[in-house]
Amino acid sequence: MIFKHFIKNVKYGIRAVLVLLIILSGISYGADTPSGDADYNSYISELISKSKELKLADDPYWHIILHYKKNITGGFTSQVDDPAFFFAKKGKHNPEAELEETIRSFFRPRENVIMHPTEKFSARYAWLKEKLEIDTAKIPYDGDTWFSQFYKEINPSTVTLVFPSGFMNNPASMYGHTLLLVETEGGSRLIAKSLNYAAATDDALLPLFVYKGLLGLYKGYYSFLPYYQKIREYSDTEQRDLWEYEISMTPQQKEKMVRHVVEMENIYSDYYFIDENCSYNLLFLIEAARPETAITDYFWWGVEPIDTLRAAQDKKIVSRRIFRPSLYSKIQFFRSRLEKKEENFVLGYCRGEHELSDIDSLAENEEKKIIMCDLATDYLKFMAVKKDISEEDYRTRFMAVLTKRNSMGKYDPIKEIPEPVAPDESHESRRIAVETGHALEGVYSQMAYRQSCHELMDPDDGYNMNSQIVFGNIQGRYYYDDKRFVLQRLDIVDLVSLPPSDSFFFNPCYILNTGLIQNVADGEKETLAFHLKGNAGLSTLLAKKIQVYMFGGVKSYFNPEYKNNSDILAGGEAGILTILGPWKNHLFASAYHAEFGEKHTRWSAGLSERIKITNSVSVMSDYTYNKDYSFKWHEFSGKINFYF
Amino acid sequence: MKKSVVVLALCFTFVASNVFANNAGVGIGTVLLKGKQGKVMELVATCLNGLCGNGTFAITTGTLGYKEGAVIGVNIVDVYVAENMDSLANDIAKGDGEYLDTLAHLMKVDNKDAFKDKLHKNFNSIYTSKDVTSKDVVANINKVNS
Numbered sequence: 001m002i003f004k005h006f007i008k009n010v011k012y013g014i015r016a017v018l019v020l021l022i023i024l025s026g027i028s029y030g031a032d033t034p035s036g037d038a039d040y041n042s043y044i045s046e047l048i049s050k051s052k053e054l055k056l057a058d059d060p061y062w063h064i065i066l067h068y069k070k071n072i073t074g075g076f077t078s079q080v081d082d083p084a085f086f087f088a089k090k091g092k093h094n095p096e097a098e099l100e101e102t103i104r105s106f107f108r109p110r111e112n113v114i115m116h117p118t119e120k121f122s123a124r125y126a127w128l129k130e131k132l133e134i135d136t137a138k139i140p141y142d143g144d145t146w147f148s149q150f151y152k153e154i155n156p157s158t159v160t161l162v163f164p165s166g167f168m169n170n171p172a173s174m175y176g177h178t179l180l181l182v183e184t185e186g187g188s189r190l191i192a193k194s195l196n197y198a199a200a201t202d203d204a205l206l207p208l209f210v211y212k213g214l215l216g217l218y219k220g221y222y223s224f225l226p227y228y229q230k231i232r233e234y235s236d237t238e239q240r241d242l243w244e245y246e247i248s249m250t251p252q253q254k255e256k257m258v259r260h261v262v263e264m265e266n267i268y269s270d271y272y273f274i275d276e277n278c279s280y281n282l283l284f285l286i287e288a289a290r291p292e293t294a295i296t297d298y299f300w301w302g303v304e305p306i307d308t309l310r311a312a313q314d315k316k317i318v319s320r321r322i323f324r325p326s327l328y329s330k331i332q333f334f335r336s337r338l339e340k341k342e343e344n345f346v347l348g349y350c351r352g353e354h355e356l357s358d359i360d361s362l363a364e365n366e367e368k369k370i371i372m373c374d375l376a377t378d379y380l381k382f383m384a385v386k387k388d389i390s391e392e393d394y395r396t397r398f399m400a401v402l403t404k405r406n407s408m409g410k411y412d413p414i415k416e417i418p419e420p421v422a423p424d425e426s427h428e429s430r431r432i433a434v435e436t437g438h439a440l441e442g443v444y445s446q447m448a449y450r451q452s453c454h455e456l457m458d459p460d461d462g463y464n465m466n467s468q469i470v471f472g473n474i475q476g477r478y479y480y481d482d483k484r485f486v487l488q489r490l491d492i493v494d495l496v497s498l499p500p501s502d503s504f505f506f507n508p509c510y511i512l513n514t515g516l517i518q519n520v521a522d523g524e525k526e527t528l529a530f531h532l533k534g535n536a537g538l539s540t541l542l543a544k545k546i547q548v549y550m551f552g553g554v555k556s557y558f559n560p561e562y563k564n565n566s567d568i569l570a571g572g573e574a575g576i577l578t579i580l581g582p583w584k585n586h587l588f589a590s591a592y593h594a595e596f597g598e599k600h601t602r603w604s605a606g607l608s609e610r611i612k613i614t615n616s617v618s619v620m621s622d623y624t625y626n627k628d629y630s631f632k633w634h635e636f637s638g639k640i641n642f643y644f
Numbered sequence: 645m646k647k648s649v650v651v652l653a654l655c656f657t658f659v660a661s662n663v664f665a666n667n668a669g670v671g672i673g674t675v676l677l678k679g680k681q682g683k684v685m686e687l688v689a690t691c692l693n694g695l696c697g698n699g700t701f702a703i704t705t706g707t708l709g710y711k712e713g714a715v716i717g718v719n720i721v722d723v724y725v726a727e728n729m730d731s732l733a734n735d736i737a738k739g740d741g742e743y744l745d746t747l748a749h750l751m752k753v754d755n756k757d758a759f760k761d762k763l764h765k766n767f768n769s770i771y772t773s774k775d776v777t778s779k780d781v782v783a784n785i786n787k788v789n790s
Binding site for chain 2 (some may be wrong): 187188189225228232391394395397402403412
């Protein structure tokens with residue numbers, strides 16, 4: 001955090017609008033020298049004894065702003081890990097000692113510190129000042145002198161929780177992210193300050209990243225950016241729709257929040273992907289403003305960003321929800337309003353195959369012409385983001401289309417874009433499935449638990465259509481015939497990315513699956529094997545909700561009992577997915593051949609049906625015909641899924 | 645301000661060094677086309693993002709390819725226009741939109757509708773050529789608005 005070369009001061013006029021939040025460099029909140037002069041000692045003792053009388057260290061608000069959570073021994077531990085956040089040596093584990101030392105810190109001299117404790121720990125100071133009725137004449141410095149000036153510049157109006165939805169080419173992004181926007185009164189949302197909480201990572205190696213992330217080896221910090229940059233990042237570059245959830249807050253609540261933001265600036269907490277992550281940490285800011293929601297206690301196992309939206313809805317703090325379509329969604333919307341030949345005209349123009357002049361003869365009316373221009377504008381942007389166009393060509397075509405657009409009316413078709421199902425209305429991530437059916441080894445019943453978050457056949461509402469991301473899925477099966485219990489499968493990761501391609505978009509698809517699974521390897525019976533599958537393919541839409549796909553790749557199974565310890569098959573699969581309201585149909589077929597080790601070819605084909613009953617219940621049934629070695633067998637099953 | 649306090653208006657600072665280093669402003673498409681990443685890095689970056697990984701770069705090293713750097717006394721309208729060249733051009737061509745509204749707000753115009761209308765009608769004298777820079781655009785907007 002080297003800020004030395006950052007500006008020292010910015011003109012007031014500028015700051016009034018755009019000061020994000022004040023970022024302080026090389027933080028020091030006063031040296032760790034004995035605090036206060038002798039004159040202050042009696043007042044310090046008075047305040048400390050009063051705080052004990054009032055049991056302030058046990059007050060829930062103290063726990064909120066210091067991020068104290070109950071630990072397993074029954075005491076409290078703060079989730080903040082930065083030593084600079086605590087005044088007491090054992091402050092992380094001792095709310096009472098921390099409170100006492102915080103009071104003492106207020107009496108440190110103002111001189112020679114970048115920020116006085118009463119400035120830096122603004123929420124603590126304001127709260128203690130109120131509870132203890134601190135007389136500002138009796139302390140060396142009142143940090144609120146600074147804060148009130150600062151707050152005038154921030155002057156917050158709307159506070160908004162923003163969720164970028166899943167990125168089409170990457171199912172993992174379904175986990176999303178959340179930001180908190182703070183707008184300035186009378187300002188504009190585009191220049192709102194967007195608060196991020198994120199891990200400071202510099203590892204480009206994904207496995208290392210995941211490993212460190214799970215173990216909390218990264219430091220998480222809050223950061224700030226103007227919202228338009230985030231829009232460009234998510235909406236234009238990554239093609240993710242943004243969902244804005246406005247949080248209702250009174251002026252007092254907003255002030256409390258901003259105070260806590262000041263406190264958290266440049267303070268790190270160890271970052272854990274699963275629970276102490278971006279979304280969870282933003283909730284502390286909301287909770288500091290609205291402690292009655294206890295929103296950080298809402299979660300019992302892991303926090304997915306999408307859960308925070310549900311939590312906010314549940315706590316009834318959302319006053320309005322706004323959909324901001326991505327560049328991709330806009331392009332698809334404009335296309336849906338055009339005829340094929342009009343779409344193709346735009347595509348040809350963007351690719352430099354012909355000029356724009358024929359647009360007048362082609363489009364049947366001005367409305368269509370406007371839509372074509374807007375489509376061209378956005379598609380050119382898309383090409384620029386994908387680097388499919390040179391800067392020279394981009395500029396020429398972009399300017400030409402805008403000049404044309406400028407000659408037409410003010411009709412703005414994008415205002416008519418329909419809002420898709422919002423992410424907070426999707427099914428929940430955890431799933432229990434109760435299943436019964438018939439497989440190679442007879443009739444069985446099965447229980448399955450999935451930690452997170454979405455499967456191909458789960459209801460698609462709120463998710464990208466026909467995508468899958470599963471982390472942690474376990475299936476235990478009981479066979480009635482030989483009264484045997486088996487671990488049927490344990491997925492560590494199971495991803496299916498199925499973005500459709502067409503003349504406008506080329507999107508490769510892939511499947512990635514690893515874990516343990518029962519496999520018929522030696523032509524006799526099923527055995528548990530370590531499983532790794534990787535496929536690449538392509539997909540396209542036949543109609544709006546009918547999608548076909550084809551994949552090729554390798555499935556491999558490893559078990560020491562196998563010949564060569566492994567069973568490696570290469571082959572391919574294809575299928576059609578159809579969605580009609582609550583019903584979804586999946587027809588599929590696959591062929592895989594193992595050439596090394598035990599030679600065999602596995603054929604299978606079948607269909608899978610799903611009906612969504614409610615947001616938390618769906619029913620499915622499957623049928624598969626399988627052929628492998630000398631076996632031919634039918635598998636069928638029915639199951640009920642509960643999402644929670 | 646207390647001189648010991650280093651105040652950072654981060655919002656617009658990291659925008660800057662690249663954009664203003666050459667003192668000529670930014671062209672159409674520059675920001676969108678900037679920073680080509682390798683496919684692998686792109687994938688990783690997305691995963692990071694999916695797992696909430698990025699963002700802190702904003703504080704420590706600047707973000708989106710902009711290096712940290714000091715911009716003292718930079719006019720906020722200049723920065724905003726540079727950062728939003730394409731979207732703003734689109735809005736002015738249409739005569740309406742969020743990017744245009746925000747410009748009106750930043751320029752503290754009294755009559756927003758008249759301002760938007762004026763810009764819309766003078767699109768060709770604001771975006772004078774395909775190689776127009778953000779500095780020219782700001783100057784042209786001021787001319788049109790005066």
